Amino acid sequence: MSTAAIPYTVDARPDTGLNNVKLGIWLFLSSEVMLFGSLFAGYILLRTGNPAWGAGSELLSIPLATLNTIVLITSSVTMVMSWVAAMERNLKKLRLYMGATVGLGAVFMVVKSFEYAAKFEHHHPPSYSTFMACYFTFTGLHALHVLAGMCVNFYFGFPGAKMMQTDPQQFANRVEVAGLFWHFVDLVWIFLFPVLYLLNFGPPVSH
Amino acid sequence: MQHIDTAEQGDPHLHADLKKHVRTYMLVFGSLMVLTLVTVGLKYLHLPTVPAILVALAIALVKGSLVACYFMHLISERKLILILMLATVFFFFGVLLGPTITELNEINPIH
Numbered sequence: 660m661s662t663a664a665i666p667y668t669v670d671a672r673p674d675t676g677l678n679n680v681k682l683g684i685w686l687f688l689s690s691e692v693m694l695f696g697s698l699f700a701g702y703i704l705l706r707t708g709n710p711a712w713g714a715g716s717e718l719l720s721i722p723l724a725t726l727n728t729i730v731l732i733t734s735s736v737t738m739v740m741s742w743v744a745a746m747e748r749n750l751k752k753l754r755l756y757m758g759a760t761v762g763l764g765a766v767f768m769v770v771k772s773f774e775y776a777a778k779f780e781h782h783h784p785p786s787y788s789t790f791m792a793c794y795f796t797f798t799g800l801h802a803l804h805v806l807a808g809m810c811v812n813f814y815f816g817f818p819g820a821k822m823m824q825t826d827p828q829q830f831a832n833r834v835e836v837a838g839l840f841w842h843f844v845d846l847v848w849i850f851l852f853p854v855l856y857l858l859n860f861g862p863p864v865s866h
Numbered sequence: 867m868q869h870i871d872t873a874e875q876g877d878p879h880l881h882a883d884l885k886k887h888v889r890t891y892m893l894v895f896g897s898l899m900v901l902t903l904v905t906v907g908l909k910y911l912h913l914p915t916v917p918a919i920l921v922a923l924a925i926a927l928v929k930g931s932l933v934a935c936y937f938m939h940l941i942s943e944r945k946l947i948l949i950l951m952l953a954t955v956f957f958f959f960g961v962l963l964g965p966t967i968t969e970l971n972e973i974n975p976i977h
Contacts, residue, residue, distance in 0.1 A: 676944050685947050689954040696958040704965045721906065728902050736895045739937050743884050835939075842937045849929045853922040857909045 669828050684836045688843050695847055698800070702793050702854070715790030716856055718783050720774060724856045727770050728848065731805075734763035735845045738838045741816070745831040750823055753834070757816025760841065764809040771802055794855055801851060804844045811837045894936045901929050 667679045675682055706712055737759040744752035778784065778791070785795040815830075815837050822830040905925050913921065935941040940951070 675946055677946060682946070685950055689950060692954050692958050693961060696961045700962045700965050703962065704969060707966055708969065721909065725902065725906050729899065732895065732898045732902065735933060735937050736891055739891050740888070743888060746880065746884055839938055842933050845937075846930050846933045849933065850926050853905055853926050857905065858919055858922055 669826075669832060678832060680832050680836050684839050688839065691843060695800075698797060699850075699854070702797070705789050705793065709789060713788060713790065715788060715794065716858070718778070718781075718791070719794070719856050720777070721856050723770055723774055724852055727767050728852050730763050730767050730770070731845045731848050734760050734767070735842050737763065738812070738841045741812075742831065742834050742838050745823065745827075745834040748823060748827050750820060753820060753823070754816055757812055757820075761809050761813050761816065764805050764812070767805055768802060768809075771798065797851055797855060801844070801847055804847070808837070808841045808844050812841065890936055894932050897932060898929055901925050 665679075669678060671678050672682075737756045741753055741756040741760060744750075744756055775795075778795075783791055785792045815834055819833075820830075822833070905922055908918065908921055908925075940947070
């Protein structure tokens with residue numbers, strides 16, 4: 660049985676001017692924009708339609724969220740440096756930067772888990788208020804994306820990095836595409852951070 | 867960005883090109899860090915509600931654009947991707963503001 664190669668994984672398709680990997684990830688990211696967009700839309704509607712909305716930000720830890728913002732931004736830089744390493748065909752450098760990216764993702768998740776634990780400890784579960792329900796929905800979905808990105812990055816940084824020897828260009832394309840997803844996850848957090856932690860004005864939450 | 871091919875180590879053109887990219891990434895990284903600290907600092911200035919929302923979202927927009935343009939290479943991307951993203955942004959704002967606009971008579975002003 661002969662195995663047919665999937666076309667246009669490296670070369671650009673003549674009609675789109677892009678390889679299919681690149682077009683595919685951007686179409687996927689478009690659907691992700693709509694997913695998070697619908698959540699933001701729900702948040703705006705709930706927030707503006709609720710006169711008794713409490714200042715939920717007071718329940719959240721700004722220092723921890725700031726730390727997580729710095730961690731995610733740094734991980735975006737290490738991710739883009741992984742792509743540079745893949746382009747240079749430098750396996751050692753790729754592993755170093757991919758390892759750092761996955762490690763920073765893990766730091767983000769650990770900090771988030773501390774935040775979640777504190778919320779439950781202080782009796783502020785999702786059922787506490789509409790704001791807390793929104794907070795857990797947004798950050799929970801975002802954390803799932805971080806976890807998925809960590810798995811993909813770990814694969815390309817370690818077991819999947821063998822491809823650098825056999826097909827370096829296709830491998831570099833894969834790392835770039837994994838990076839696009841990771842940067843998107845960072846981008847979502849850049850908006851979640853002010854919306855949830857800094858801008859949730861209102862009268863103090865009644866207990 | 868996507869037009870660069872990987873090459874054997876030692877290719878001076880590729881390395882010079884990538885070096886330029888790395889410099890840009892570091893500049894963007896620095897800007898993102900500064901803007902993050904500015905966003906947090908603004909919280910403690912206790913601005914009135916509307917300016918606070920506008921300034922914080924404007925900073926987030928600048929940060930998001932830096933990530934999209936430079937880390938995601940959108941600034942040097944093919945036209946088809948840009949058209950796709952413009953369409954996405956259009957529908958994103960439709961979804962984002964549509965429900966609230968249609969309910970304007972029912973909602974209360976932000977405190």
